[in-house]
Amino acid sequence: MESSLPSTQILDFGESAEGKNEAKSYKEMISTFPRVKRWSYYEGFWYSTMFLEGIMSAQDHFIPQSTDIFITSCPKTGTTWLKSLTFAICTRSRLSGSSASALLTKMPHDCVPLLEHDLAQNPIKRDCAVPLVSTHVPYSCLPKSIISSGCKIIYICRDAKDAFVSFWYFIAELERSRNVQPLSLEEAFELFCNGISSYGPYWDHVLGYWRASLEFPEKILFLTYEEMKKDTAAHVKKLAEFMGCSFTLEEEEEGEVQKIISMCSFQKLSNLEVNKNGTHQADTPFAIKNSVFFRKGEIGDWANHLTPEMGARLDGIMEQKLKGSGLKLPR
Numbered sequence: 001m002e003s004s005l006p007s008t009q010i011l012d013f014g015e016s017a018e019g020k021n022e023a024k025s026y027k028e029m030i031s032t033f034p035r036v037k038r039w040s041y042y043e044g045f046w047y048s049t050m051f052l053e054g055i056m057s058a059q060d061h062f063i064p065q066s067t068d069i070f071i072t073s074c075p076k077t078g079t080t081w082l083k084s085l086t087f088a089i090c091t092r093s094r095l096s097g098s099s100a101s102a103l104l105t106k107m108p109h110d111c112v113p114l115l116e117h118d119l120a121q122n123p124i125k126r127d128c129a130v131p132l133v134s135t136h137v138p139y140s141c142l143p144k145s146i147i148s149s150g151c152k153i154i155y156i157c158r159d160a161k162d163a164f165v166s167f168w169y170f171i172a173e174l175e176r177s178r179n180v181q182p183l184s185l186e187e188a189f190e191l192f193c194n195g196i197s198s199y200g201p202y203w204d205h206v207l208g209y210w211r212a213s214l215e216f217p218e219k220i221l222f223l224t225y226e227e228m229k230k231d232t233a234a235h236v237k238k239l240a241e242f243m244g245c246s247f248t249l250e251e252e253e254e255g256e257v258q259k260i261i262s263m264c265s266f267q268k269l270s271n272l273e274v275n276k277n278g279t280h281q282a283d284t285p286f287a288i289k290n291s292v293f294f295r296k297g298e299i300g301d302w303a304n305h306l307t308p309e310m311g312a313r314l315d316g317i318m319e320q321k322l323k324g325s326g327l328k329l330p331r
């Protein structure tokens with residue numbers, strides 16, 4: 001996608017003395033929020049406390065560009081895959097040209113900036129040829145500027161049981177690397193079923209975007225991990241169309257869709273050197289091994305970790321919470 005804007009733009013807020021005072025006041029506000037374990041409760045959702053300052057700063061200051069497309073999700077529902085696919089779709093002219101895809105040397109999260117990083121400490125740098133910004137922030141808590149801009153939003157969700165298991169592995173790994181005693185699976189499950197998880201309640205996160213997608217179908221594309229796995233080619237075409245860069249007949253005949261699917265497959269990405277041995281956000285408080293984002297990439301792995309009773313309990317909760325919404329998540 002071409003853009004007349006300079007190739008790199010820094011979205012920077014909070015360098016000034018005013019910004020520093022603001023950061024202090026966010027910290028003060030956050031210290032008053034209800035807390036359970038690693039999470040703080042704010043505007044109806046539970047957030048990992050370390051991300052809250054960045055979220056509040058984004059809510060107050062983020063100014064989207066009209067061409068922005070937001071990649072949104074609750075954690076562990078397919079974000080890395082969706083980021084790589086949308087990035088590969090947007091940059092496909094580079095992919096087929098002489099320069100190889102940036103995905104070969106950068107992990108997908110380093111190709112698409114995250115809205116809620118603490119922008120004062122860590123300003124977002126983005127490549128204006130790639131109009132993508134990602135966020136896990138729930139729909140009702142997005143910066144109002146995003147909603148009023150009418151920017152396009154792509155949302156992905158996943159069966160709650162698989163999302164939970166993926167989430168548990170991820171935070172356990174994260175906490176071990178930070179010398180924090182990880183939550184047991186049982187404890188984390190209990191909290192999850194009570195709505196307490198990063199950006200949870202999970203069902204409210206899903207419902208927020210689901211309802212918005214019904215209200216603004218031309219602006220919000222609602223996807224599931226399971227459907228995307230079932231027919232990735234149809235989804236790649238749908239994503240391109242939604243982002244305003246449909247594949248030409250010629251591209252389809254040249255196998256461009258398949259090239260993107262292969263480039264972004266779990267098999268390919270998880271075996272790249274950068275994703276096996278690299279670190280995401282190295283030298284920041286958010287540093288994490290890239291390999292942690294690539295675990296199994298399978299549907300139904302929950303059954304290897306949760307008992308059938310736990311599975312049935314979470315299914316029952318999801319069914320009850322989604323009742324009447326018209327949404328049925330694949331299981």
Ligand SMILES: Nc1ncnc2c1ncn2[C@@H]1O[C@H](COP(=O)(O)OS(=O)(=O)O)[C@@H](OP(=O)(O)O)[C@H]1O
Nearest residue numbers: 075076077078079080081166265266294295296297
């Ligand atoms: N390319 C590709 N294709 C299919 N699946 C993939 C891919 N990359 C990552 N994954 C799997 O997605 C799960 C991680 O979810 P997220 O990417 O949303 O995590 S995060 O929120 O960005 O941290 C996590 O799922 P689990 O394996 O079930 O834990 C990853 O393995």
